[in-house]
Amino acid sequence: MHYFIGDLGHLFVITSFISALIASFAYLKATTVLDLVKQEAWRSNGKVSFYLHAASVLGICVTLFVIISNHYFEYHYAYNYSDKKLPTYYLISTFWNGQEGSFLLWMFWHAVLGIIIILTNKFWEAPVMTVFSLVQAFLASMILGVVIPGLEFKIGSSPFILLREAMHDAPIFKAQPEFIPKDGQGLNPLLQNYWMVIHPPTLFLGFALTVVPFSYCIAGLWLKKYSDWIRPALPWTLIGCGVLGLGILMGGYWAYETLNFGGYWNWDPVENAVYVPWLILVASLHTMITYKNSETALKASIILVISVFIGILYSTFLTRSGILGESSVHSFTDLGLSGQLLMYLLVFLIGSIVISAIRWKQIPFTEKEASTYSREFWIFIGATTLCLMGFQVLAGTSIPVVNTILSNLGFEKKLAPPTDAVAFYSKFQIWFAIAVGILSAVGQFFWWKKIDRKVLMNQLFIPATAALLVSLLAVNIFKVFNLSYALMMLAGFFTVFANAKILFGLLKSSPSLSGGAIAHIGVGLMLIGVMFSAGYSRVVSLNNTGLQISKEFSEEFNRDNLLLFIHEPRTMWGFEIEYLGERLEPRYHSGFIRTSDVHETEDQNLVVAKRELKVGSKKYNQNDTIVVQGENTFFEIELRKGDKKYKLFPRAQINPEMGGLLASPDIYRAVTADLYTHVSSVMDPSEEAEWSKLEEMKVKQAQEFFANDYVGILESVDRIYNVFGLELGDQDVAVKARVRIQGEKGDYIAEPIFLIRDKMVGRIPDEISDLGVRITLMNIHPETNEFSLGINTRQKDWVVIKAMEKPFINVLWIGTLVLMVGFGVAATRRIREFKKMKAKGLE
Amino acid sequence: MKKSHIFLLIVIAVAIGIIVSTADDASTYVGFSEAWAMSTAGNKKEIHVVGQLKKDPNGHIIGIKEGEDRVSFSFTMVDDEGKEQEVTYNQPMPPDFTRSEKVVVIGSYKGDVFHASKIILKCPSKYQEETINV
Numbered sequence: 001m002h003y004f005i006g007d008l009g010h011l012f013v014i015t016s017f018i019s020a021l022i023a024s025f026a027y028l029k030a031t032t033v034l035d036l037v038k039q040e041a042w043r044s045n046g047k048v049s050f051y052l053h054a055a056s057v058l059g060i061c062v063t064l065f066v067i068i069s070n071h072y073f074e075y076h077y078a079y080n081y082s083d084k085k086l087p088t089y090y091l092i093s094t095f096w097n098g099q100e101g102s103f104l105l106w107m108f109w110h111a112v113l114g115i116i117i118i119l120t121n122k123f124w125e126a127p128v129m130t131v132f133s134l135v136q137a138f139l140a141s142m143i144l145g146v147v148i149p150g151l152e153f154k155i156g157s158s159p160f161i162l163l164r165e166a167m168h169d170a171p172i173f174k175a176q177p178e179f180i181p182k183d184g185q186g187l188n189p190l191l192q193n194y195w196m197v198i199h200p201p202t203l204f205l206g207f208a209l210t211v212v213p214f215s216y217c218i219a220g221l222w223l224k225k226y227s228d229w230i231r232p233a234l235p236w237t238l239i240g241c242g243v244l245g246l247g248i249l250m251g252g253y254w255a256y257e258t259l260n261f262g263g264y265w266n267w268d269p270v271e272n273a274v275y276v277p278w279l280i281l282v283a284s285l286h287t288m289i290t291y292k293n294s295e296t297a298l299k300a301s302i303i304l305v306i307s308v309f310i311g312i313l314y315s316t317f318l319t320r321s322g323i324l325g326e327s328s329v330h331s332f333t334d335l336g337l338s339g340q341l342l343m344y345l346l347v348f349l350i351g352s353i354v355i356s357a358i359r360w361k362q363i364p365f366t367e368k369e370a371s372t373y374s375r376e377f378w379i380f381i382g383a384t385t386l387c388l389m390g391f392q393v394l395a396g397t398s399i400p401v402v403n404t405i406l407s408n409l410g411f412e413k414k415l416a417p418p419t420d421a422v423a424f425y426s427k428f429q430i431w432f433a434i435a436v437g438i439l440s441a442v443g444q445f446f447w448w449k450k451i452d453r454k455v456l457m458n459q460l461f462i463p464a465t466a467a468l469l470v471s472l473l474a475v476n477i478f479k480v481f482n483l484s485y486a487l488m489m490l491a492g493f494f495t496v497f498a499n500a501k502i503l504f505g506l507l508k509s510s511p512s513l514s515g516g517a518i519a520h521i522g523v524g525l526m527l528i529g530v531m532f533s534a535g536y537s538r539v540v541s542l543n544n545t546g547l548q549i550s551k552e553f554s555e556e557f558n559r560d561n562l563l564l565f566i567h568e569p570r571t572m573w574g575f576e577i578e579y580l581g582e583r584l585e586p587r588y589h590s591g592f593i594r595t596s597d598v599h600e601t602e603d604q605n606l607v608v609a610k611r612e613l614k615v616g617s618k619k620y621n622q623n624d625t626i627v628v629q630g631e632n633t634f635f636e637i638e639l640r641k642g643d644k645k646y647k648l649f650p651r652a653q654i655n656p657e658m659g660g661l662l663a664s665p666d667i668y669r670a671v672t673a674d675l676y677t678h679v680s681s682v683m684d685p686s687e688e689a690e691w692s693k694l695e696e697m698k699v700k701q702a703q704e705f706f707a708n709d710y711v712g713i714l715e716s717v718d719r720i721y722n723v724f725g726l727e728l729g730d731q732d733v734a735v736k737a738r739v740r741i742q743g744e745k746g747d748y749i750a751e752p753i754f755l756i757r758d759k760m761v762g763r764i765p766d767e768i769s770d771l772g773v774r775i776t777l778m779n780i781h782p783e784t785n786e787f788s789l790g791i792n793t794r795q796k797d798w799v800v801i802k803a804m805e806k807p808f809i810n811v812l813w814i815g816t817l818v819l820m821v822g823f824g825v826a827a828t829r830r831i832r833e834f835k836k837m838k839a840k841g842l843e
Numbered sequence: 844m845k846k847s848h849i850f851l852l853i854v855i856a857v858a859i860g861i862i863v864s865t866a867d868d869a870s871t872y873v874g875f876s877e878a879w880a881m882s883t884a885g886n887k888k889e890i891h892v893v894g895q896l897k898k899d900p901n902g903h904i905i906g907i908k909e910g911e912d913r914v915s916f917s918f919t920m921v922d923d924e925g926k927e928q929e930v931t932y933n934q935p936m937p938p939d940f941t942r943s944e945k946v947v948v949i950g951s952y953k954g955d956v957f958h959a960s961k962i963i964l965k966c967p968s969k970y971q972e973e974t975i976n977v
Binding site for chain 2: 372381384388391392395396399403414415416417418419420424428554
């Protein structure tokens with residue numbers, strides 16, 4: 001038992017909580033005391049406390065990682081989320097697999113950002129860090145894991161609890177308190193994916209970035225510097241938009257690659273919970289920029305910046321309190337923190353409302369009405385549209401919350417979320433998206449030019465005409481005969497062309513200002529990509545044989561799925577398609593192994609090579625043991641067109657946590673469309689195959705024979721002394737025959753065993769599943785130097801696949817990247833501006 | 844009327860529209876009797892029913908029948924008001940189904956039988972509660 005490391009971790013947790021509280025208090029004093037000497041003293045106090053806090057957060061992370069990477073399974077966290085087989089990079093993702101670890105990740109980013117603020121902004125340091133440290137203290141309390149004596153009230157859930165504390169009812173710990181499990185539960189195989197290594201850190205960095213503008217805003221209200229906070233906060237908002245957007249995108253891409261619902265977005269509450277704050281964040285970005293340029297929309301900026309952070313807290317509450325338990329596809333573990341999370345939310349919500357209300361009358365605003373031809377007007381409409389877009393998703397996602405409130409108030413009617421989430425959200429979101437597309441084209445023109453109606457019409461004429469022409473063409477070529485889809489495409493093209501025009505103008509004069517134009521081109525491309533890939537996704541694996549796959553399946557299943565027997569080509573999507581057999585994946589390097597080339601062992605993660613193998617870049621000798629990812633089976637499928645060949649490896653994963661067998665797609669990426677293929681039915685390995693009657697033949701060594709129409713040859717027969725790890729006695733005899741069979745696609749090896757043990761005959765046949773052949777060494781005839789081989793055959797291996805065409809999905813990915821580049825360019829510009837101001841001594 | 848007022852009115856109108864539409868599209872948690880009443884009244888909207896599997900006095904689950912095609916099954920569910928109902932599901936039995944403490948079925952009546960299109964399970968886990976969705 002390694003008690004010390006856990007105690008150390010717990011000490012770090014408590015230190016981090018207390019130091020955050022002290023930092024907040026010290027910075028509060030530094031902001032409020034008038035005496036300059038005291039002010040300075042309090043400030044250095046706060047600084048030291050925050051550094052201490054950051055150091056302990058780092059300490060927690062290191063300690064937890066030591067526990068995980070050294071496999072201390074006496075700790076609940078290591079036991080529950082990791083095992084000894086995991087390679088290092090997945091041990092890292094184990095770190096944030098549990099709720100406590102993801103809080104920790106979030107805290108870590110806060111600590112980093114806090115240090116950056118302290119180091120870069122002297123003027124705002126004290127008030128901003130007061131708010132910032134308070135946010136951080138609340139977060140630290142989530143992993144505190146302290147029970148208040150007498151009250152039975154638990155504060156936080158510590159990642160350092162021992163397994164026996166977590167499972168105090170388990171009989172094993174009553175009998176044996178010192179029991180340490182040999183291996184852990186492991187990481188959900190679905191999450192063993194490189195996107196899951198980088199997606200959570202990106203997303204949480206995005207979360208953390210929203211606290212910075214919030215802290216500046218509250219500090220601004222507090223110090224009555226109602227407008228000065230916007231400049232230093234703006235670069236943070238921009239970076240936040242980019243990073244959070246990237247985080248969301250990575251999640252979507254992971255879903256597209258790994259899950260088999262056929263898309264990147266499913267309107268699940270977990271997705272919605274980050275989508276809404278992101279929309280509001282982008283809206284706040286727009287109002288903040290407006291304010292910087294024309295001193296309007298200050299109040300709107302304040303409201304939005306606060307809303308973003310409250311939105312993040314609300315999402316955290318939604319996804320972690322267990323309130324969505326009966327309505328979400330994701331499994332949430334309720335750590336019993338709902339009360340604490342609610343308090344976190346309410347403290348900052350009420351606090352922000354109170355401080356805003358007190359200062360509201362003093363916040364400057366312009367009496368003047370914004371003209372219809374002013375940029376402020378259009379940007380304000382754009383921001384409002386984004387907010388409404390978010391509001392619709394928020395309304396639907398919050399149904400379980402409304403329901404809980406209603407039933408607490410004693411109302412009978414129980415609301416449940418809409419049964420068809422995709423239809424429910426899409427029908428509104430598409431119209432908002434159209435509005436966003438049009439506004440980001442028109443708004444950009446107002447942004448760059450003082451404009452009246454005539455100039456506007458002149459400027460917009462070319463992009464609008466071009467968009468209309470291209471859209472008309474696309475409608476006809478791709479048969480986009482749905483009004484809202486066609487409009488969405490039109491809006492997309494419109495904003496792409498309009499912003500491209502602005503971009504070309506800017507590249508000549510001032511390229512550093514081009515961030516906005518680039519970002520809006522990205523938005524336009526995304527609209528076009530989403531419309532095609534989601535709206536016109538179609539099934540291409542149509543069953544064109546005229547035969548049902550099985551009477552047991554529904555009519556729809558029989559129509560939309562293709563049954564592929566091994567080595568029997570079919571046609572699909574203009575390709576010749578052929579199933580080549582089952583494959584395994586080595587755990588620690590890339591490449592695929594033909595299942596027929598290895599023997600299985602007791603452990604599903606270990607196989608033994610039947611022959612010399614080259615897997616990826618690695619070579620294995622005969623009888624080498626290979627560590628594989630045992631829960632995954634891949635199905636090699638070849639696509640052929642002319643001379644071109646492509647391979648697909650869709651996967652089936654045995655995943656009890658996610659409900660049994662789970663199919664993941666493989667995607668063939670062409671320029672104009674993705675071919676998205678997953679298996680929809682596979683042979684049941686537990687079901688005994690129906691073998692033909694045994695056919696027996698006598699062969700000599702090196703003699704050829706026929707098995708299921710394949711040519712076979714008996715290569716050798718050798719005595720062996722150990723059968724699958726079973727030691728043989730002195731009187732026992734075992735021989736292993738090595739049979740090579742030539743299949744359509746290369747040779748296969750079968751190694752049947754003939755065994756006399758305790759004077760009883762035993763035969764262990766070997767199967768070549770790719771060929772549907774099983775070979776048994778029936779008998780040995782030393783007198784004639786012959787061997788009897790028994791051959792059974794069965795129906796060939798098969799797999800049922802479903803394939804979908806996702807047109808122009810690359811346009812969506814390119815669009816999102818362009819959007820990120822846009823945020824990057826804009827952020828660089830704002831950071832430069834900030835540095836300039838700092839050099840002048842203004843920050 | 845000032846332009847900003849018109850704008851505000853439009854925003855409020857859209858927001859109300861969203862709320863009304865959300866309330867309208869929202870499904871409901873009901874008991875089987877109410878679901879039956881809704882169905883006979885011609886309302887075919889899918890609804891959520893929360894309940895448990897039927898158990899005999901010894902705590903064994905009764906009423907689970909495998910479908911003839913082996914890829915579907917039916918079971919007897921007792922809703923929170925204590926009403927029993929046969930529920931069919933067009934897919935194989937989800938893992939941990941029999942271990943579930945609570946079952947949420949989403950679907951509608953087809954004849955006398957409640958036809959589930961989705962089942963959500965709440966299972967007692969090692970030490971913390973987990974929900975597993977199907």
